[in-house]
Amino acid sequence: MTTACPLCEKTADPNQLSELVWEFPLSVAVLGEWQQYRGYCVLLLRKHGAELSELSEQDRRQFLDDMSLTAQAIERAFRPRKMNYEMLGNQVPHMHWHLIPRYPDDPDARQPIWGPVERAGADAVLADRLRGEPSLRRETIERVRRQLQELTSQRA
Amino acid sequence: MTTACPLCEKTADPNQLSELVWEFPLSVAVLGEWQQYRGYCVLLLRKHGAELSELSEQDRRQFLDDMSLTAQAIERAFRPRKMNYEMLGNQVPHMHWHLIPRYPDDPDARQPIWGPVERAGADAVLADRLRGEPSLRRETIERVRRQLQELTSQRA
Numbered sequence: 001m002t003t004a005c006p007l008c009e010k011t012a013d014p015n016q017l018s019e020l021v022w023e024f025p026l027s028v029a030v031l032g033e034w035q036q037y038r039g040y041c042v043l044l045l046r047k048h049g050a051e052l053s054e055l056s057e058q059d060r061r062q063f064l065d066d067m068s069l070t071a072q073a074i075e076r077a078f079r080p081r082k083m084n085y086e087m088l089g090n091q092v093p094h095m096h097w098h099l100i101p102r103y104p105d106d107p108d109a110r111q112p113i114w115g116p117v118e119r120a121g122a123d124a125v126l127a128d129r130l131r132g133e134p135s136l137r138r139e140t141i142e143r144v145r146r147q148l149q150e151l152t153s154q155r156a
Numbered sequence: 157m158t159t160a161c162p163l164c165e166k167t168a169d170p171n172q173l174s175e176l177v178w179e180f181p182l183s184v185a186v187l188g189e190w191q192q193y194r195g196y197c198v199l200l201l202r203k204h205g206a207e208l209s210e211l212s213e214q215d216r217r218q219f220l221d222d223m224s225l226t227a228q229a230i231e232r233a234f235r236p237r238k239m240n241y242e243m244l245g246n247q248v249p250h251m252h253w254h255l256i257p258r259y260p261d262d263p264d265a266r267q268p269i270w271g272p273v274e275r276a277g278a279d280a281v282l283a284d285r286l287r288g289e290p291s292l293r294r295e296t297i298e299r300v301r302r303q304l305q306e307l308t309s310q311r312a
Contacts (some may be wrong), residue, residue: 051239053228064220072209083207085243090258090266092239102246110246112270 007094009150011046021141022148026059030150031141032098034120035132037106037113037138039074043097043111050093063095069087073101073147084112163250167202177297178304180222182215185304188254190276191242191288193262193269195230195296199223199253204294219251225311227255229303238270
């Protein structure tokens with residue numbers, strides 16, 4: 001753990017996370033900021049590390065299993081046109097997957113979400129629209145959780 | 157296989173690919189278009205499918221193992237500041253991973269590569285610069301291959 005790492009702080013006590021979706025042994029799913037992409041979750045690794053190659057084979061596979069299962073739960077909850085899976089870490093080099101469902105009514109459906117997200121940085125109205133209403137955010141968490149409950153009980 | 161799928165066509169006969177990097181049983185690594193990000197590879201699944209959830213557990217894990225190993229080979233060959241892992245498929249919904257090394261001298265190092273790539277669509281000089289020289293492309297393929305040879309022989 002690097003004390004200056006914001007994702008180490010976040011994962012140190014998942015129960016303090018306001019928009020926690022799911023706790024896996026090795027990772028934590030939280031609601032993504034931009035719920036215009038309804039169901040968008042971020043999967044945070046519960047230990048510090050920048051690259052998959054730093055993990056043991058067992059941890060790497062477990063983390064990628066968690067990623068796959070969370071993406072599948074989002075698919076089952078919201079039936080997107082396509083899922084986007086992205087692990088970047090250019091700004092915060094602590095492994096985290098952006099799991100972003102994409103929908104046909106998105107005017108930028110053929111592009112990654114980062115163009116609109118960057119524009120939202122200079123446009124508060126757009127930012128609010130991309131974030132979505134608090135009630136919708138809460139309902140989204142519940143719907144993804146329900147799918148993860150089903151999927152993990154099948155797996156167990 | 158969907159006959160209209162360009163990635164089904166590409167993976168049908170990997171030996172026809174001009175910038176083939178590596179053949180795995182389930183996937184094929186080719187050099188990515190934008191070698192300003194030196195070592196950038198794309199890992200194509202050798203069967204048609206849009207989402208990880210469509211694969212058997214065995215195939216999904218194998219594909220993600222191939223992804224991890226290719227990314228590790230790029231890291232070993234070029235020592236980037238960070239790797240970006242992206243599976244989008246918004247334009248071509250046939251699973252493929254963009255494995256993109258990022259370097260400190262990149263003026264957009266904190267952002268995904270898609271901003272510059274989009275600008276290159278309207279700027280031939282920028283596009284040529286992002287693509288890189290043919291001789292550098294060939295050398296890059298060799299360097300990633302050498303690392304994959306080492307890594308796969310360790311694994312075998």
